[in-house]
Amino acid sequence: MKRMFTAFGLSAVLLIAALPAFAHEDHCMEVGGNINDAGQCIQAGSLEISSDYPIDAAHVSDALAAGIDEYINGSFDEFVGLFAEGFVPSVAFPWTLNIENDVLDGVSTVSVVFTRYMFTGGANGNTDYHTLTAVVGPGNLLTLPDIFVAGVDPYAILQPLAVAALTEQLGDAAVPEMLAEGTAPVPENYQNWALTADSLNLYFNEYQVAPGVAGAPSISIPLTELADVLQPQFLPA
8 A cells, every 4th residue: 555655845045136137037047047026036946755655565574664764765865965966946847756666465575666756957857766575474685586596697597588578668769789788697787676476577777778768667577487497485386
């Protein structure tokens, strides 16, 4: 169940001395301001921050709850820090941080998939993922190698499956060089994943495997295709 955890805004307003009568409004616009009724050039900036907190998932285990809190609070701190360091006045386009989540139930796991959108000025914002998966019962957090049988390189197994699925999904938006780099068999390319009752889902940040027009793609690999390499407790009976 999704519930809003917190939403707040803050603004930084800089009041510049009244412009001389001969000054042009475009001078004010060049510095990100607007002329008010009193003839003053007002520079303003604001933050819009919201997060959908996965309350039910946080009750699965202390380890999962700690991971949830660490990610959300860290995102808040990162965003506010960026604003403090790189404030550029803009009345029309407030800086925005929005965190949403999906909670997915696996055979013996619970996964939380965070989707984070951040706009810090410029032409477009950016979307990325963060995932956490815990074992129901013991509650410990899992890494991707944890769900594979010993001696298997999960990244080598997943790379060709990811390339095939993304090539089909992206179509004309696919750029071979980006796809090859973003799916190379290294841990950082497969850090965002989740288990369901019948699939292993992989999540790729915006610009990781394709141009921004493709967004932040995700794929689902049926567990039946991984039956020989996954630990049996994560497979359906």
